[in-house]
Amino acid sequence: MKQWITRQDGLEKLELVDTPEPSDLDDGDVLVKINCVSLNYRDTEVCSGTFGFHPSADRKDEPIVPCSDICGTVIKVSRNSAYQKGDRVMAIFKQSHLTGQMKEQDFESLLGAPLPGCLTQYRVFPSAGLVKVPQYLTDEEASTLPVAAVTAWMALNTFQPLGSPLKGRGKVVLIQGTGGVSVSALQMAHALQLTTIVTSSSDEKLKRAQQLGATYAINYKKNPDWHEAVLEMTDGKGADVVLECGGADTLAKSFKCVAFGGQISCVGYVSGKDASSQMNTNVLALSRNVTLKGIVCGPKDRFEEMLQLYQETEVHPVIDRTFEFLEAKTALRYLAEGGHMGKVVVKVA
Numbered sequence: 001m002k003q004w005i006t007r008q009d010g011l012e013k014l015e016l017v018d019t020p021e022p023s024d025l026d027d028g029d030v031l032v033k034i035n036c037v038s039l040n041y042r043d044t045e046v047c048s049g050t051f052g053f054h055p056s057a058d059r060k061d062e063p064i065v066p067c068s069d070i071c072g073t074v075i076k077v078s079r080n081s082a083y084q085k086g087d088r089v090m091a092i093f094k095q096s097h098l099t100g101q102m103k104e105q106d107f108e109s110l111l112g113a114p115l116p117g118c119l120t121q122y123r124v125f126p127s128a129g130l131v132k133v134p135q136y137l138t139d140e141e142a143s144t145l146p147v148a149a150v151t152a153w154m155a156l157n158t159f160q161p162l163g164s165p166l167k168g169r170g171k172v173v174l175i176q177g178t179g180g181v182s183v184s185a186l187q188m189a190h191a192l193q194l195t196t197i198v199t200s201s202s203d204e205k206l207k208r209a210q211q212l213g214a215t216y217a218i219n220y221k222k223n224p225d226w227h228e229a230v231l232e233m234t235d236g237k238g239a240d241v242v243l244e245c246g247g248a249d250t251l252a253k254s255f256k257c258v259a260f261g262g263q264i265s266c267v268g269y270v271s272g273k274d275a276s277s278q279m280n281t282n283v284l285a286l287s288r289n290v291t292l293k294g295i296v297c298g299p300k301d302r303f304e305e306m307l308q309l310y311q312e313t314e315v316h317p318v319i320d321r322t323f324e325f326l327e328a329k330t331a332l333r334y335l336a337e338g339g340h341m342g343k344v345v346v347k348v349a
């Protein structure tokens with residue numbers, strides 16, 4: 001079989017290699033034929049060697065298969081497997097994180113560094129590391145959910161009890177950008193009837209966001225004081241939840257437009273990692289009684305909780321573009337350039 005490997009030394013050095021198809025299954029394992037892989041910003045960082053916010057990702061001695069998010073079909077089962085041949089499955093990003101708050105050792109179980117990833121034709125998974133695909137979703141659509149959508153779900157619901165997601169027009173969610181996580185957040189927030197404010201560098205993308213249900217839209221390039229626009233749109237109250245994707249350029253402004261007692265869900269850092277020069281976090285957090293929460297995707301049971309909403313509302317994830325398996329390098333480059341809206345998918349089978 002074929003798989004892509006990286007030595008975490010640059011996207012351009014990603015290499016397609018031949019390797020034996022896996023044949024040994026431990027008790028509970030299944031062999032999955034990978035149908036589609038969706039790409040995340042993190043995958044580009046792993047290939048470039050710049051993902052490094054935890055020591056588990058810093059082992060660069062051996063080449064590794066990148067990427068985490070799949071939809072595949074079970075083609076071989078072992079004793080005590082929870083799946084049958086023919087089942088369509090998605091893999092959970094943190095293979096050991098099944099419920100509750102994340103523990104530090106869960107960092108050891110991330111697919112696509114430090115664990116071998118999924119940009120490959122076949123891969124063995126333990127049953128516990130998989131969830132079933134809702135029937136209405138295509139393989140491409142399902143492959144987009146494990147990281148982007150689950151992260152968005154947790155950004156909204158991390159403090160909500162399981163089974164009781166945030167709901168209703170009275171709650172305002174600020175969503176930064178129109179990448180994979182943000183568009184998933186918009187779609188689920190719309191399905192939950194939350195009020196949404198989306199920011200983007202592109203009027204075109206904002207128009208699309210409004211078609212997807214965004215209540216308000218702000219171009220953050222044309223309006224660098226977007227935090228003030230958020231306050232105006234909410235009659236001075238601010239956003240109850242901020243999906244913080246920007247990092248260095250956005251965090252200080254997020255503090256200025258989060259509601260009193262609100263939550264900033266720190267998800268990413270697409271504009272840079274160091275926001276410290278612009279802000280005094282302790283004073284900002286205190287003065288508006290803000291909760292700042294780091295989100296690292298979510299556990300399996302919250303993924304399944306999210307799938308219930310998808311099932312009930314038949315949300316179709318937004319796919320920007322699909323590439324062939326042999327074009328995986330081009331696909332990762334395309335994602336890294338940032339022109340997309342929603343998810344970029346590589347078709348493997």
Ligand SMILES: NC(=O)c1ccc[n+]([C@@H]2O[C@H](COP(=O)([O-])OP(=O)(O)OC[C@H]3O[C@@H](n4cnc5c(N)ncnc54)[C@H](OP(=O)(O)O)[C@@H]3O)[C@@H](O)[C@H]2O)c1
Pocket residue numbers: 039040041042147148151176177178179180181182199200201202205220245246249250266267268269270271295296297335338340342
């Ligand atoms: N914590 C987690 O578990 C987790 C999971 C997934 C992703 N992430 C992180 O979350 C971030 C987004 O991931 P992704 O996969 O959605 O990335 P993506 O698909 O590459 O999207 C990135 C988007 O960020 C927007 N952006 C760039 N600079 C911005 C700024 N200054 N202010 C506001 N938006 C800005 C752009 O939107 P426009 O083109 O509309 O301007 C761009 O499309 C990344 O940092 C990623 O590492 C974290």
